[in-house]
Amino acid sequence: MASLDSVTLEVPDAAAAEAFYAAAFGLGGKVRVRAAEAPTSGFRGFTLSLVVSQPSTVDSLIGTAVDNGATVLKPAKKGFWGYGGVVRAPDGTIWKVATSSKKDTGPATRQVDDVVLLLGVEDVKASKRFYTERGLAVAKSFGGKYVEFDTPSSPVKLALYGRGAAAKDAGVSPDGDGSHQIAIGSDAGPFTDPDGFAWEAPSV
Numbered sequence: 001m002a003s004l005d006s007v008t009l010e011v012p013d014a015a016a017a018e019a020f021y022a023a024a025f026g027l028g029g030k031v032r033v034r035a036a037e038a039p040t041s042g043f044r045g046f047t048l049s050l051v052v053s054q055p056s057t058v059d060s061l062i063g064t065a066v067d068n069g070a071t072v073l074k075p076a077k078k079g080f081w082g083y084g085g086v087v088r089a090p091d092g093t094i095w096k097v098a099t100s101s102k103k104d105t106g107p108a109t110r111q112v113d114d115v116v117l118l119l120g121v122e123d124v125k126a127s128k129r130f131y132t133e134r135g136l137a138v139a140k141s142f143g144g145k146y147v148e149f150d151t152p153s154s155p156v157k158l159a160l161y162g163r164g165a166a167a168k169d170a171g172v173s174p175d176g177d178g179s180h181q182i183a184i185g186s187d188a189g190p191f192t193d194p195d196g197f198a199w200e201a202p203s204v
Helices: 014-024 055-067 124-132 163-170
Strands: 004-011 031-035 040-042 046-051 071-079 082-088 094-099 114-121 137-142 146-150 157-162 176-178 182-186 198-200
Touching: 004 014, 004 114, 014 031, 014 055, 046 163, 055 071, 055 082, 055 094, 094 163, 114 124, 114 163, 124 137, 124 146, 124 157, 157 163
Parallel strands: 004 031, 046 094, 114 157, 182 198
Antiparallel strands: 004 182, 040 176, 046 114, 071 082, 082 094, 137 146, 146 157
């Protein structure tokens, strides 16, 4: 079964991005950055989500992200599914911070339970088939709407959503072109998927 080794964000200033992520989210090595100047505009076709245990953790992480230069796309609020908000990092990456809980159950923390890479794709069923043919196992699938892969040993989980739905969830227009500005390290790579997302062999 294939797994994800890493997610690398391509950013204009690697040192600035590393400083932001260390201060805002404290992710350690779960998400990497590297300098790149590939042209891009609008929605890059993906979001990253931080799944946490309670609303106070959402507020803490979004607060430090904003304090360090992030822009709020969706203020944190309660919804049918729980509580969460969306910010855009200074390098342009969109981050959702959310919990399924609507009430705090303990003291405030900054613990991130899961990091999820959500790829916005043109055809969810076709992309699901593409990835399963390359060794990724499906954990959850809701027809042509959403797919979550089974990557238990990976630092980042992988999911697929329709591009328009992913953009709406992030609070941005689905329009965009150029580089996705992300590379996915995996023992299934290297390859480029139908939507242009680049997968690489695991880093040594």
